Amino acid sequence: MAKFPLKYNEPVTISPLVIRVLADNGSYMTGPGTNTYLIGKKEIAVIDPGTGNNQHLNAIVDAAEASGKIKWIFVTHNHPDHSPGARPLQARTGAELFGLNPPEGIYQDYSFKPDRLLKHDEKLRTSEFTLQAIHTPGHASNHLCFLLEDENLLFTGDHIMQGSTVVIIPPYGHMGDYLKSLENLKSYKVDNLAPGHGQIMENPLDVINWYISHRLEREAKVVAALKRAGGQATIERILAPVYDDVPSFMHGVAAFSLEAHLIKLEEERKVVSSSGTWKLVSA
Numbered sequence: 001m002a003k004f005p006l007k008y009n010e011p012v013t014i015s016p017l018v019i020r021v022l023a024d025n026g027s028y029m030t031g032p033g034t035n036t037y038l039i040g041k042k043e044i045a046v047i048d049p050g051t052g053n054n055q056h057l058n059a060i061v062d063a064a065e066a067s068g069k070i071k072w073i074f075v076t077h078n079h080p081d082h083s084p085g086a087r088p089l090q091a092r093t094g095a096e097l098f099g100l101n102p103p104e105g106i107y108q109d110y111s112f113k114p115d116r117l118l119k120h121d122e123k124l125r126t127s128e129f130t131l132q133a134i135h136t137p138g139h140a141s142n143h144l145c146f147l148l149e150d151e152n153l154l155f156t157g158d159h160i161m162q163g164s165t166v167v168i169i170p171p172y173g174h175m176g177d178y179l180k181s182l183e184n185l186k187s188y189k190v191d192n193l194a195p196g197h198g199q200i201m202e203n204p205l206d207v208i209n210w211y212i213s214h215r216l217e218r219e220a221k222v223v224a225a226l227k228r229a230g231g232q233a234t235i236e237r238i239l240a241p242v243y244d245d246v247p248s249f250m251h252g253v254a255a256f257s258l259e260a261h262l263i264k265l266e267e268e269r270k271v272v273s274s275s276g277t278w279k280l281v282s283a
Ligand SMILES: [Zn+2]
Pocket: 030, 034, 079, 081, 082, 157, 158, 196, 197
């Protein structure tokens, strides 16, 4: 698939069934901004309506009404750049909300409550397309990817982004689950990835394998840094050496993913933690 222009709040046709509307909320966490996807011509499903910004909502409604009507709103997860637009968009269109409930905790948008909870592998069949929900916990415990079977196109939300890796914030982000969810995606027939941030990605298997190996390399750096620190250290002590390839302004965010790596190692009994210090079991 070709690269498509990154125009804010303008519909861009990316495949026979899919239009993308990019929100104007770009940042170092969101890349060019949040991608909202519209699927179908007459009866339309929207994936991730975005922040709730009015200009963006108007652009979504205008793009849909050029050919049909929004009937369904799907949300990949309850982070503030993906789901807050769901309820206002429902108020304007009467569409039904689909997704999973968020866990209680920080950094969640609680305005979004699905009308219908999706099950893992559940399919929505319409006269124009079939969309399958795939539960992919890791970035968030209620994260879903959506597979458009008619085009073998997988909407990945924040499970996979183009141009960067994904932050895993414990406890609702979970590194062990994240890696399992990546592995699980390999069993589906997918030709292209449509991420929540960035461009369409080809060769999904290569992308998924790179994501997995990148995390395992990072995990090896965590273990090596603990060894160099004498077998035990705090997150603050090993943050810079573990993320020496990442600009320092990102280290505050990277500390969350580092904690997620350490929790995974602790669950595998390779590390034990005690009052903020993480100790290698085999040291
Ligand atoms: Zn996001």
